[in-house]
Amino acid sequence: xxxxxxxxxxxxxxxxxxxxxxxxxxxxxxxxxxxxxxxxxxxxxxxxxxxxxxxxxxxxxxxxxxxxxxxxxxxxxxxxxxxxxxxxxxxxxxxxxxxxxxxxxxxxxxxxxxxx
Amino acid sequence: xxxxxxxxxxxxxxxxxxxxxxxxxxxxxxxxxxxxxxxxxxxxxxxxxxxxxxxxxxxxxxxxxxxxxxxxxxxxxxxxxxxxxxxxxxxxxxxxxxxxxxxxxxx
Numbered sequence: 001x002x003x004x005x006x007x008x009x010x011x012x013x014x015x016x017x018x019x020x021x022x023x024x025x026x027x028x029x030x031x032x033x034x035x036x037x038x039x040x041x042x043x044x045x046x047x048x049x050x051x052x053x054x055x056x057x058x059x060x061x062x063x064x065x066x067x068x069x070x071x072x073x074x075x076x077x078x079x080x081x082x083x084x085x086x087x088x089x090x091x092x093x094x095x096x097x098x099x100x101x102x103x104x105x106x107x108x109x110x111x112x113x114x115x116x
Numbered sequence: 117x118x119x120x121x122x123x124x125x126x127x128x129x130x131x132x133x134x135x136x137x138x139x140x141x142x143x144x145x146x147x148x149x150x151x152x153x154x155x156x157x158x159x160x161x162x163x164x165x166x167x168x169x170x171x172x173x174x175x176x177x178x179x180x181x182x183x184x185x186x187x188x189x190x191x192x193x194x195x196x197x198x199x200x201x202x203x204x205x206x207x208x209x210x211x212x213x214x215x216x217x218x219x220x221x222x223x
Contacts, residue, residue, distance in 0.1 A: 035213065037160075045152075045160065045203055047213040059211050062117075095159055101207050102150045102165035109159055 002026040004034075004096050004107035011113045012086050019082040020110045022096030029077035030054040035103065036070060036081045037095045050099075051079060086114045118142050118206055122216035129223060133194050137219045139187045139204035148208040151180055151189045154218075155200045163202075164189065191221075199223055 007021040022034065035050040049060035051070045058070050069082045079096055094110045097103040119142040129135045139149065151164040162171040164180035167187055177192040191198055204216040 044201075044218045045154075045205075045215040047205075047215065050213075061212060097160075101148070101210075102162050102171070103152070103160070103205070103213075104162050104165075104171065106159040106161070 002098070002105050004098060004105055006094075006096060006107035006110045009111040009113070011115070014087050014114055014116055015085050016114075017082070017084050018086055018112065019080050020094060020112065022079045022081075022107050024077045024079070024098060027098070030074055032098045032100060034070075034072065034079040035097050035099060036068075036079075037097060037103075038064075038092045039095065039109075040092045048081070048094075053079070086112075088114050088116075090114050117212060118145065118209060118214050120204055120206055120214050120216040122202075122204055122219050124219060125217065126220040126222065129194050129221065131194055131196065131223060134190065134192050135194060135221065136191075137189045137202055137204075137221075139182075139189070139216050141185045141187075141206055141208075143208075144184050145206045145208035147183050148206055149180075149182070149187050150205045150207065152203045152205065153198075153200045154203065160203065194223065196223060 005023045030053045033050045036048040038046045048064045051058045053072045071080045091114050096107045098105040121140045123138045147167040149167045152160040154160040168180045179190045181188045201218045201220050
């Protein structure tokens with residue numbers, strides 16, 4: 001079974017750093033892109049950026065460029081989404097999804113809460 | 117950037133009826149359009165890819181159409197389990213995967 005298993009919920013303070021993960025299984029991890037999608041409470045879906053695992057090549061939405069970093073560890077089939085300094089506006093559910101063109105498999109999401 | 121506009125933002129329909137959701141792109145995206153269903157508290161799920169192709173396991177009462185800038189998602193014989201928010205998404209520009217704002221379907 002093709003799966004993306006995401007790390008658990010996080011509660012952080014403004015200014016703190018964070019890395020969340022997304023582990024793929026059941027498919028050739030390096031053959032498909034991984035994207036991250038943000039969903040703020042009660043709001044719609046926002047594409048943040050993607051990584052091509054075979055080359056670790058990243059593409060970011062202009063809305064998120066410079067604020068987050070996407071990386072991958074091919075040896076463990078795991079993708080990461082990282083912040084160096086969180087703020088309250090980062091409170092959201094973050095989904096990873098596997099794709100070439102259509103986002104065909106999704107993780108269950110990681111809830112990130114940023115509050116002082 | 118390509119903008120995606122869905123209509124309506126919300127709708128209410130009865131069991132057994134047909135509903136149609138539209139999605140308009142700000143420029144020609146050929147058939148590079150996907151539809152997703154998100155049920156409450158769940159991750160999104162791919163319904164339709166390349167504008168009109170049903171994803172694996174999706175009931176035949178769902179169908180997609182359109183090309184260029186205008187697209188539709190139709191649900192025939194509406195069922196209670198179809199309560200969800202539906203999103204269109206373009207991938208014409210592979211450096212950006214824009215979603216529509218979503219359509220909330222209530223029964």
